Amino acid sequence: MAGLSAFLALLAGVVAWLVLTDDPYVATAPPGPAPRPEAAGAAGAAGAVRALQEAVRERDPDAAAALAGDADAGSLLTAVVANAAELRVADFSLRYVDADAGPTRAGAWTASVATTWRFAGMDATPASAEVRFGFVQDDGEVRITTIGGGAHRTPLWLAGPVAVRRTPQTLVLAAGGAPVARRFERLALEAVPVVSAVLSRWRPALVLEVPRSAAELDRALAAEPGTYSAIAAVTTTVDGSVDDDAPVHVLANPEEFASLGAVGARVVMSHEVTHLATGGATSPVPLWLLEGFADHVALRDVDLPLRRTAAQVIRQVRRDGPPAALPGAAEFDVGGPHLGAVYESAWLACTVLVERGGEDALVELYERADRGEPVGEALTDLFGWSEADLVAAWRDRLREVAS
Incomplete structure (x- = not known):
């Protein structure tokens, strides 16, 4: 309502101005598309990222700092080179892609830069992502001002020391x-x-x-x-x-x-x-199994009572009764209202499975689901249960812990 009131007040002011003035009203032309950096500016930016690429590969902080548009950028680019050395960055490349918008009056703009990197000894393959870079052109020279932000991911090692x-x-x-x-x-x-x-x-x-x-x-x-x-x-x-x-x-x-x-x-x-x-980040495993299995591993040797490890789902079941089905993607949304209870309920589903068939069977269930096998088939083979059987046993356990 506040936004609507403000709009109506603005509209009333415009109407009053039209009534009280004799001057003709001329509508302001809508803004055109933002200008793109001139070809020379884009070429200069492409050259600057190539030079930064070489400075990082050669572990040369002075060469990186020379590409900076100001003192803060110089500190950032120097830190990037130092980070690369400490992290053993390999397969590093930068390629200017396209500007996000035209240059400001000060000759500054941002652009997407295709970036690849790998932490040698840890990452088997390189990451590849577009990263936002800031540039400024002054007297024909293009320099780098910022790294990160916007709609792209900002790799931590490129964001500062x-x-x-x-x-x-x-x-x-x-x-x-x-x-x-x-x-x-x-x-x-x-x-x-x-x-x-x-x-x-x-x-x-x-x-x-x-x-x-x-x-x-x-x-x-x-x-x-x-x-x-x-x-x-x-x-x-x-x-x-x-x-x-x-x-x-x-x-x-x-x-x-x-x-x-x-x-x-x-x-x-x-x-x-x-x-x-x-490999949970890209696994096809159903979320109740993916998250419940991770909690099983994390909690298996933790000596805490259920009133602590399942406190949130206990409160929820006492209030609303047990859920009708195992939790899915909607329940695991990071903005969900009962996220803690959802995780606890998934963990209890895996606890029920371990009690039924043992930990090795749970691990095999996860591995088979990760390979794309239907969970129902693996449940029958490993536990002698259908999915409905699992849900019934899980709901019984939820009632038990909440009683």
Whole structure:
């Protein structure tokens, strides 16, 4: 209503002006399409990103800083080169694609730049994504002013300096500095044996990225502001693709982790590392099984009572009764009102399956579903249950824990 009132007030003002003045009213012409950078500007920008590509490949901070449009950009480009050295960036390339809009009066504009990179020793294949770059042209010289933002993902190592911690099995990069990197390295190292205890064939290569804030996590993932504000971590392909061979990293929300106790932080990290170990970011596994299995791995050796580990779903069942069906994509939406209860209910479904057929059977169920086999067929083979049988047993368990 406030917006409507403001519009009506503006409309009334326009009508009054028309009545009270004798001057003829001439409508303002609608703006035309934004001008594109001149060909020379686009060519100069393409040259600048090629030069940055070489500076990063050669680990030459001075050459990178020489491409900057101002002191802040110089610090950024120097940090990018330092990050590349610490992270052992390989297969790095930059290619100017197209401007987002025309240059301002100051000769500045932004453009999409096709970017590829790989963290050697951790990523088997390169990531490939378009990243937003800012440029300015002054006296015919094009320089780089910014990296990141807009509708594209902003890779953390291209957004500013990061602290790096490396072991043979883990690589942590944190925008918040060395103490943050050390804390998350400990969590990563604790998660690896937890996951390996269930997934013995996994060969750990865990990359964990820690932005400075929840807002920076949204920016890294090109998400709407606030999307991940209540999410502690997410496991995703680095470039946002759904390709099976795309590199997959865990990205943490340090603000949410700060609110977790020691046990909670370890559980969340082990959950996300399970997703990484099983290829969960691109898996066709039904979400109840994908998320419930990750919680099973994370919680199997945690000595906490059900009133803690299933507290939210207990409250929901006491209020509304058990759900009629296992949770799907709508229930797992990050903006959903009962997300914690949904995760707990999925975990209890996997708990019921372990009690019925054992952990090895649950692992095989997951692997067969990951290969695209219908879950109903695998349930029958491994547990002697139909999907309806599982739902009935699961609903019984929910009533039991809520009683």
